[in-house]
Amino acid sequence: MTNKELIEKCKKYQKLNDEIAKKELEKKQIQAELKKELERKKVDEMDIDIYHFSNKAQKGKTLFDTKAFAEKHPKLFKQFTKEGAASTRFLFGLIKS
16 A cells, blocks of 8 residues: 555544544433433333333442452462463554644
């Protein structure tokens, strides 16, 4: 791919990222409005036409504190942990001048 083609791809990628961010913001705003309506009606869920939406409280998750476990039981921690496979991460941004 030529430099000109790469630049065009980057411009298109950035434009798509910007559009997605704008749509995500719009989505969050609509979600907030729907939640307000649930609160106003003092209900946890609603059906309207073909749509169903809810804002129910979820049970808290039980999390395992690996750091505390490793500190209290270092031998067990070492015995039962293994290193995961390496992965790659694509990053994209503008060069700061």
